[in-house]
Amino acid sequence: MKDFIIPWDDDRDMGTRAATGAPVTLSIDGFEVTVPEGTSVMRAAALAGIAVPKLCATDSLEAFGSCRLCVVEIEGRRGTPASCTTPVGPGMVVRTQSEMVKSVRKGVMELYISDHPLDCLTCAANGDCELQDMAGVVGLRDVRYEAPEEGMRTHFATRDTAGGLNPEWLPKDDSNPYFTYDPAKCIVCSRCVRACEEVQGTFALTIEGRGFESRVSAGGVGDDFLTSDCVSCGACVQACPTATLQEKSVIELGTPTRSVITTCAYCGVGCSFKAELNGDELVRMVPYKHGAANRGHSCVKGRFAYGYATHSDRILNPMIRDTIEEPWREVSWDEAIGFAAAKMRGIQQRHGRKSVGVITSSRCTNEETYLVQKMARAVFLNNNTDTCARVCHSPTGYGLGQTFGTSAGTQNFDSVMQADVVVVIGANPTDGHPVFASRLKKRLRQGAKLIVIDPRRIDMVRPAHIEASHHLPLRPGTNVAVVSALANVIVTEKLYDEAFIRARCDWDEFQEYAEFVSDVRHSPEMTEILTGVPAEELRAAARLFATGGNGAIYYGLGVTEHSQGSTTVMGIANLAMLTGNIGREGVGVNPLRGQNNVQGACDMGSFPHELPGYRHVKGAEARAIFESAWGVEIDPEPGLRIPNMLDAAVSGSFKGLYCQGEDILQSDPDTRHVAAGLAAMECVIVHDLFLNETANYAHVFLPGSTFLEKDGTFTNAERRINRVRKVMAPRNGYADWEITQLLANAILKETGGAGWHYTHPAQIMEEIAATTPGFAHVDYALLEERGSVQWPCNDDAPDGSPIMHVDGFVRGKGRFMITEYVATEERTGPRFPLLLTTGRILSQYNVGAQTRRTDNTIWHAEDVLEIHPHDAEVRGITEGSWVKLASRSGETSLRAHLTDRVSPGVVYTTFHHPDTQANVITTDFSDWATNCPEYKVTAVQVGLSNGPTAWQEAYEAQAEHSRRILPAAE
Amino acid sequence: MSPDKLTRMANQIATFFRTQPGPDQAERVAGHLNDYWGPEMRAELKAHAEAHADELDDLVKRALPLI
Structure with missing residues (x-):
């Protein structure tokens, strides 16, 4: 056995995928190598430290065997087999560098290079080109093929050798804002096409033509990359061995020379990335192949949409003002912090301890969030802390807490590869959680079945080469009826897992539940009138889920953001318990978290009723831990939630x-009410990257740092704690945790409290681990060693917990x-005959503060209203018409898009753009248990309009007025 | 805080617990209010209830002495 493996570059491309079979021992170049059965000879060689030359192989894709560069000799076999497609066998004797294979490889390379431009020095892939590397490895020194003068074509010369125009030459396609396709440099290895199919699952690319005519082609005839189905995930760019598919940032900035592994700050999938830089200039973000959440894949947001970090709108200096009528004044950090501290202190002195509060963010790190809730509890001495998770997954906390005992998804993302039947309810993974969607699609292509429960025909219902077995297009607001009807079928048809229920649940409670749910009022035939879901389809879906093998449920905000959000979460947990789908791989209840750190924000005690680790403030034992750590008395009564803060204001x-x-003015429901609440406050401190909508009503603006500019951790939807690493210095001067500490210390100085003295976020994590049982073993050293860990991680689970509720x-x-x-x-x-429901699209993220400041706007420049052609026709609405959307809360206007993705009676829009302000329309109804707003159901009317409403114009004027900044004083 | 909103929220909570089995529905409504509503909100609800008890769900009324 070869023993000098380490320290090979951990990121090496092993050529083909890992296998999991029984050990097989073979000899490669005289070294004995033992690998799992099913491993390719190429990978076995790579594991032994021998890199067989290759072009069409890469370990993110199935072996293809087209380039013939990876040929080897195997004793007893004829010819020179391709090592990528040849599996290892016991006792096999392989030679990777014989005279024969060297000669074959040189010949292959000579042919490749004869049809490839030799502009290496000025090529964007110079130094990062596998073709260039392989030409070097095989020792190609000259190309003997000479073109006859009377005319011969290549793919790269604009003219043929006789001087005529070369029809084989195709111009660069630079329609995508982030990468180019240069057909002149293509070697037709098909890696891009295979990545689009196997990794992303979009099938936007193909090889058109045969032989010399073979070309990579996006979409159909006349399409370019932008107009094709391409979702700009970057998998093809990542797979391309040449400069054919190349990031525009690399073309502009050069090849990067250093890299830092960090975690994406967009959705709750929490992809690991390598931030690649020159100096402190970020050149590109590349998905990290050992990232346990994303396994080397990415989406358009994480991969490309980071330009907001350097956008000219970013505010880099602190600003203050006495009233929101005044323009902002740029001041020093000292002055801004002093101003803010004096204001907050004064308010508490005049109006009482409980007259102020904080809102933490699911975009910020665990350490920052922990400090902000600590600010409320240990500096302001109240529990008025809430988080934007209030408006997305608070019902998950309540519902899963009641049924299972803790607020978290039960699985890791890898688990989906063992699922047999997947239920997606109230989530739109291809848009909201695209990297998870790619994993799911891959599993579905392997044969797993899918049930989609959603008012809209989301992309998941029928993506390329997959079709959901059942789509239950329910009427918005009837989730509980649908979930109970599914349970009704499972119970009345006796499809439940009695052994599991007897062993793992309370049998008496089950019997009460079974009696309840068996009632005929919950039958699919009775609920069809309410839900609009055909009874037979629902029955078939229930049978499939209960009997189809491993059943996994994934859900999103279409479940939680309802008056009965918490009830639906409990109903989902019931379904999983009924069918025994909890506690092992391939099953489970999985909330898809909207933002990068929703899970972490909830874990860190952001809610006004609980301390870090989901411990209610009424518990003296939990309070005592923090009282002794912080040296303060903690209020045993719950504080105000975001909507309560606004009402109280x-x-x-x-x-x-x-x-x-967080931008509560844009993201919270009933904008007018939020604005009224903010306007009534004496001091609003906004700590953000941009002058967001909430800042229109702020008195202090503290400029924030991006995820590239600070250390910390994010916890994704699978409870995975991932490191965020400081890639560059904060452009605003301070990391966000430092700013919170500055503000806390300024107030503590006034009140005489003990100051905070953190010098690195690792110390904040130490405090979290010391006070929070589920995090007991978590520290930065462990994260350096393991890459990531899933909580609980403590004495009971020292390696963390990929799957919960196992025993x-x-x-x-x-x-x-x-x-x-x-x-x-x-x-x-x-008056309001239609139901409005809202959601997100792939290229934009939530309120759009980040993605609107990138080239992603090319895919989605404005919010549009999806309306069924029948509803449009009776209102005289045509494609692209300006329409007014009105509810009892307010009205706005936007353009209409006619589509049958929505059912008649239902309209849909996104909330990415402040000039549309979809939340002017949404109401103040909320989940009964948690006050999570009912974003997903609003009764509306739609009619033709001439353009923006008076409200939109007034809002725009106020925003513009409020954003004025005076030049800094000399 | 708007009494209408407090009333609506309290009645929503009662609507859920009315469906739950067991003799302690009022206690569970009170438990939920104590766990998730701050004392000021609970006091406002109580104050409003004095003159407007008819707006409140019966379970909320039974829960009031416990909050």
Whole structure:
């Protein structure tokens, strides 16, 4: 056995995928190598440190065997087999560098290079080109093929050798904002096409033509990359061995020379990336192949949409003003912090301890979030802390807490590869969680079945080469009825897993639940009238889920953002327990988290009723831990949630807010009410990258740092704690945790409290681990060693917990909850006959503060209203018409898009753009248990319009007025 | 805080717990209010209830002495 493997570059391309079979021993170049059965000879050689030359092989893709560069000799076999497609065998004797294979390789390379331009020095891939590397490795010194003068064509010369125009030459396609396709440099290895199929699952690329005519082609005839189905995930660019598919940033900035592994700051998938730089200039973000959440894949946001970090709108200096009528004044950090501290202190002195509060952000790190809630509890001495998770997954916290005992997804993302039946309910993975969607699609192409429960025909219903077995297009607001109907079928048809229920749940509670859900009012035939879901389709879906093998449920905000959000989460947990789909790979209940650190923000005690680790403030034992750590007395009563803070502000008892990294004015429902709340406060401190919409009502602006500029951790939807690493110095001067500490210390100086003295976020994590049982073993050293770890990570689970509830539920016995359907009070009627539901699209992220400041706007420049052609026709609405969208809360206008993706009676829009302000329309109804807003159901009317409403114009004027900045004083 | 909103929220909570089995529905409504509503909100609800008890779900009324 060869023993000098380490320290090979961990990122080496092993050529083909890892296999998992029984050990097989063979000899490669005289070295004995033992690898799992099913491993290719190429990979076995790579594992032994021998890199066989290759072009069409890469370890993110299935072996293809087209380039013939990786040929080897194998004793007893004829010819020179390709090592990428040849599996190892016991006792096999392989020679990777014989005279024969050297000669074959040189010949192959000579042919490749005869049709490739030799502009290496000025090529964007210079130094990062596998073709260049292979030409070097095989020792290619000259190309003997000479073209006859009377005319011969290549693919790269604009003219043929006789001087005529060369029809084989195709111009560069630079339609995509982030990468170019240069056909002149293509060697037709098909890596891009295979990446688009195997990794991303979009099938946008193909090889058109045969032989010498073979070309990579995006979309159909007349398409370019932008107009094709390409979703700009970057997998093809990543796979391309030459400069054919090349990041525009590399073309502009040069090849990067150093890299830092960090975590994406967009959605809750939490992809690991290599930030590649020259000096402190970021050149590109490349998905990290050992990232446990993304396994080397990415989407358009994480891969390309980071330009906001250097956008000219970014505010880099602190600013203050006495009233929101005044323009902003740029001041020093000292002055801004002093101003803010004095204001907040003064408010508390005049209006009481509880008159101020904080909002933490799911975009910020665990360490920052922990400090912001600590600010409320240990500096302001109240529990007025909430997080934007309030408006997305707070019902997950309540619902899973009640049924399972803790608020978290039960699986890791890898688990989906063992699932047999996947239910996607109220989530749109291809747009909201694209890297997970690619994994899911891959599993579905392998034969797993899919059930989609969504009012819209989301892309997941019928993507390339997959079709959902069942799409249940329910009427918005009827989730509980649908989930109970599924349970009704499972219970009445006796499809439940009795052994699991008896072993893992309370049998008496199950019997009560079974009696409840068996009632005929929950049958699919009875609920069809409410839900609009055909009974037979629902019955078939229930049978498939209960009997189809490993059943996994993935859900999103289409579940939680309802009056009965918490009830639906409990109903989903019931379904998983009924069918025994908890506690092993391939099953589980998986909330898809909207933002990068929703899970972490909840874990860190951001909610006003609980301390870090989901411990209620009423518990003296938990309070004692923090009281001794912080030297303060902690209020045993819950504080105010975001909507309560705004209500209290309007009624005059809440006066000051420190809001880090969240734009409540744009993202929270009923914009007018939020604006009224903010306007009523005496001091609003906004800590953000940009003058967001909330900042229109702020008195202090503290410029934030991007995820590239600070150390910390994010916890993704699989409870995976991933490191965020400082890639460059903060352009605003301080990392966000430092700014919170500055503000805390300025106030503590006034009040005489003990100051904070953190010098690195690792120390904050130490405090978290010391106070929070699920994090007991987490520290930065462990994260350096393992890359990431999934909580709980403590004495009971020193390696972390990929799957939860394996031997028993966190609460002991799983608890079935009665889930009676209650119609939302938001009803359609003659004035507002349609139901509006809202969501996200792939290229934009939430309120768009980041993605609107990138070239992603090319895919989505404005929010549009999706409306069914029938509803459009009776209103005289045609494609692209300006329409007015009105609810009892307010009205706005936007352009219409006619589509049958929505059912008649349902309209849909996104909330990415502040000039549309979809939340002017949404109401203040909310989840009964958690006050999570009911974004997903609003009764509306739609009619033709001439353009923006008076409200939109007034809003725009106010925003412009409020954003004025005076030049800094000399 | 707007009494209408407090009333609506409290009644929503009662609507859920009414469907739950067991004799302690009012206690569970009270438990939920104590766990998730700050004391000021609970006090406002109580104050509003004095003159407007008819707006409140019966379970909320039974829960009021416990919050």
